[in-house]
Amino acid sequence: MDIWNLLEYAAWLLSAGFALLLVFDMVKIDSTYDNELLTSSREGELELTQERHEI
Numbered sequence: 226m227d228i229w230n231l232l233e234y235a236a237w238l239l240s241a242g243f244a245l246l247l248v249f250d251m252v253k254i255d256s257t258y259d260n261e262l263l264t265s266s267r268e269g270e271l272e273l274t275q276e277r278h279e280i
Contacts, residue, residue, distance in 0.1 A: 254263070
């Protein structure tokens, strides 16, 4: 087994680790915050207010 095979396996392990981290973070965020809060856009509300020329 040469160095390139070891690097390939290391890259796959890192990739799997990052995927598990992303899934863990998704579950944590989903259970911590309400879906309504996560899908709201404060910037969109500000843009809408500026388009109506209301302050």
